[in-house]
Amino acid sequence: MEGITVEAARRKLLDLVAQLPPRETENIPLEDALGRVLSTELTAKTSIPPFRKAPYDGYAIVHSEGQSQFTVIATIGAGEKYEGKVLQGEAVRIMTGAPVPDDCDTIVMQERCRLCSDDGIPLQHSQVRDVMEPMGYDILVNGVIEKGENIIPEGEECAEGDILMDGGVLLDAGRVSVAAGLGHRQLPVYKEPKVVVLTSGREVVPLSETLQGAQIYNSNLYMLEGLLKEQGVTGFKAHHVSDDPDKLDEEIETVRQLAADADLILSTGGVSVGLFDSMPAIYEALGAEKLYDRIFMRPGAASYGGVIRREKGGLTFCLGLSGNPTAAYNCYHLLVLPVLRSLQGRRDIMLPVVMLKLGSGIHKKNPFDRYVQGAITCESGEAVFMPNRVFTSSALLGLAHANGMAKLEQGQHNYEEGDLVAVSLLKAHE
Template sequence: MISINAAQEIVLKHTTQIDSESVPLLEAIGRIIAVDMRAPHDLPLSNNSAMDGYALALRPGQEQWNVVDFIPAGLLRTAPVCQGDTVKIMTGAPVPAGCDTVVPIEDITEDGGVIRLNRSIKRGSNIRKQGEDILKGNLLIKSGHPVRPQEIGLLASFGWSTLPVYRKPRIAILATGDELLEIGSIPSPGKIINSNSYSLAAQLIQAGGEPVLIGIAADTRKATRDKIVEGLQADGLIISGGASVGDRDFVRETILELQGELQFSKVNMKPGKPATFATIGSKPVFALPGNPVAAMVCFEMFVRPAILKMLGYSQLMRPTVKAVLSGQVLNSGERPHLVSVRVAPEGDSYKASTITNQSSANLASLTAGNGLLRLEPHSLLLADSVVEITLLDPDLGTGDIHYGTL
């Protein structure tokens, strides 16, 4: 068996970044920019008025100016403005040559096409200079940065209608087992609904991938092989069940028959000990336990970081927080135990409560929790201990949130 950290390192070593695609601007929200985006021109493109007023040349001793034109936003005056003349101008309109100041409307008096200043004003006031915000060639968004509404607004201001982002990896999801029924079926004694494919697909969508559900493989060599071959048409494959060493578990031997390489086949963790990672050609294959909680925890530990790397993220691990335990928790076993906890803000910090019934088959323990606590073997943590929690739901309000590294 290898450690969780060693397993994560192996997974990431064998995971490559996905190729890029061009998508419409609004479809890029939450996606990762695939190339450095640089300003194609200055912003503002030219000197423009910061408010409604009068553009003029401010000179010592001059007290009045003749109004010779009106420039609304969107209109460019090509003729320069002569000394002693002024133009009425709207916010955002280009300031014409010959003018060095914009005087707000409320600071002038107009009479018969002639204006006078009501108060003194500094030369150069109320003009947004060309390139004041961004100069041509400046880096707008670095490759690997997630696109937020702020970036959408910035890039839209330069006229981009499409953006180059990393393609969502298409990951096939396969469940194995004669006991499984498709969703919508009526369960009978000895049969269970295939829920793993849907929980794993939901986790994959949340991580930014695109699930391809390929159904259930019966517990035969041929069925297992046929479905794995089908799954290899995608960018990667997740298999739940069939990864142990039982008489009817054929996943590992099928991977080897297909010229795959087992990178690891057991991890020192609970739940999730049977977790297996392999590569077939350049395709990553994750064989996860059939127990629902174990499968979802293994996804968090190994699959999610791989998906984020494919997508071009630089931060691959979930955020963590320090929290105070509400009660004592014990791990009397030989393996590190990843325990489901409920984390809630309490003042400027967090309180963590453990969930009862941490069975690897009990999905209710995960739905009741929003974080994972790692308990080392043969360890007892007392109530009020300060512990580090991996957040599965980082939107918890106040508190000191940190992002871990391998």
């Protein structure tokens, strides 16, 4: 078996991704854009905001040095515009977000103003109706009025034509909101990669069956499908390979049909040297060119990487992961995720890595780099990485709360509490 480091395997795969023709794009309705990848830069159609506006409720005035009493001539709310003239000594009551009248250069906060009727009787703001007509009352402003205060200028956030998003970014809720605010009813996105998910093992059964003897439930199917959905990939097909030698030809043909137009075949199980490990044989029967079949890492050494070359420069990546949950989860984030994100057209293909203190010691032989899952917690205002209690390749329950993965360097066998380790951020977690 040909061993290779995680970094070398990833480099081989990404070098091949870089040789692919440009990904196809499509325009989709904004309401369908969440989780997709923007294919071109997005520019501002107008300045944001497109007019001077009020940051909060108050009174728009023409500033005059030393003047503190003004007669209110109108009231405007958000979405309304006052077209009349405003002279010195006059004010327009203005609500949050409303456009500032053209003549006005200053807004006084409502909380600084005392109201009185034209005959000097004190008023409360609740007594003043929000209508456009003159109100027949004055305001007295407490304190010094600074010219130009409390006005949000036109173009404070951006000017027309500014680039607001680069192509290759994931459209999350914030970015979709920005696109909506700019008036984009449709967005150009990359087409989703087509993925086939394969699980394998004669001991693996669906949840619809009752466990018998040494059988286990097919948790890896839900893990891989969930990980794909978390990346916004929904266009995948799934199949379970029985690992029965008598059905190998039938399984090869089934996978061949499922993967005829696939960008990625992602499998779990059947990649070691066991008697019934059939995935390498299936991949090679499909014409895959083997890139590696063993990774210098723990857990997750049992892995397969290959590529099927298609017409017109197309490629189908064949990535086989261990059948053990922890090992498969680690290899997915280290090798599959960068390839998948690249196929999506994303710019940020790697997980962020931070240096964190260990919350407890780890004493384990590390002939190769070891990747340990755990939870990033906050203790006394400092982020700490608490490794899972059990981090063998077959461990399952730790996946329920793992939000980080620490790399323990090859040859370093003892880590003490408080030691710094490099931790990949897998996800946000409560």
